[in-house]
Amino acid sequence: MNEGPVIGGLTAGGAAAGSVAGIAGRSAASGRTVWRWPGMAGAALALIATVYAHVAAGHVDPMTTLISDYALLDTSALALVCGTIMLAIGSVWVAYGLAQVDPARSAAARVLFIAGAVGLLLTAAFTTDAAPGTMSAGGEIHRWSAAVVFTALPCAGWMLGKRFRSPALSVVSVLSVVFLATFLAAHPGSLVSDLIHGPEYYGLVQRLLVLSDATVVFLAAMSLGESHGGGKGGEDGEGIVLPLRRRTGTGGPSGEAGASPLLSTAMRPALGIAVQSASRGAAAVQSPASNVTSPCLPMGLGSA
Known part of the structure; x- marks a missing residue:
């Protein structure tokens, strides 16, 4: 009996089942999603609150003053603090969502989003100094916390833009870095501030920076609501599904020829019939041999 094709077919059928199971597992893993509206709502509400703070402040010049100055006014302080907290909540939600949809390769981005959220909460808790020449501990905490926010969020966005292949996220992150560099150069006290007339528009640059973040x-x-499977087996920590290899009559692989998993699945009933037929054929061959006397058979083939 030639068992090579039957055993090879059974091997291909088993491998096809493993391939189908691996593909199904990969789809289930890459299809994990979380609610994205809390993070989106946090960012949107932060922008709405900031716009309301601008309107409520009234007489503050957006070209030559900073957003932090709105926290010093009774009419706009609450709106600015609430908007800052909402943006922090949105950042925390993004970090949580990344831990759900891409836990293996988003650790750095999650840390940056958490750092940005902590910085936002500190800027809300500690207001800036009222007078330009005044230096206080609360004012220093506010300034350094804002520096963390303006640095962490663009870096995290750039990482996610590359990871999730999102051109919009990458472009906005780059714009945020450009606004940050311009703001630092135009801020009063920098070496080139007077050369580029920075005090005349650095407040506007900071508002663009906040908008981009x-x-x-x-x-x-x-x-977070999209599926990011990576496009390659094993890239996201999942098992790699190897292709099936068709066997020759000698039982070895036939080079680059491969068997389709779907074809192997469709051949399972036929393989089962082939196995049953082979078993019956083997029984039919052995039955006449048992009725022949030992002298008529070659040595080793007679009945015991």
Whole structure:
């Protein structure tokens, strides 16, 4: 009996089942999603609150003053603090969502989003100094916390843009870095501030920087609702599904020829019939041999 094709078919059928199971497992793993609206809502509400703070402040010049100055006014302080907290909540939600949809390769981005959220909460808790020349502990905490926010969020957005192949997220992150560099150069006290007339517009640059950072959180939260399988087996920590290899009559692989998993699955009933037929044929061959006397058979083939 030639058992090579039957055993090879059974091997291909088993491998096809493993391939189908591996593909199904990969789809289930990459299909994990979380609610994205809390992060998106946090960023959107932060922008709405900031706009309301601008309107409520009234007489503050957005070109030459900072957003932090709105926290010093009774009419706009509450709106600005609430908006800052909402953006922090959105950042925390993005970090939580990344831990659900991409826990293996988003650790750095999660840390940056958490750092940005902590920085936002500190800027809300500690207001800036009222007078330009005044230096206080609370004012220093506010300034350094803002520096963490403006640095962490663009970096996290850039990482996610590359990881999730999101051009919009990457572009907004780059714009945020450009706004940050411009703001630092135009801020009063920098070496080139007077050369580029920075005090005349550095407040506007900071508002664009805040807008870009809130947009980074919004787009990052939006990406949580999408499936990111990576496109390659094993890239996200999952098992690699190897292709089946068709066997020759000698039982070895036939080079680059491969068997389709779907074809192997369809051949399972036929393989089962082939196995049963082979078993019956083997029994039919052995039955006449038992009726022949030992002298008529070659040595070793007679009945015991």
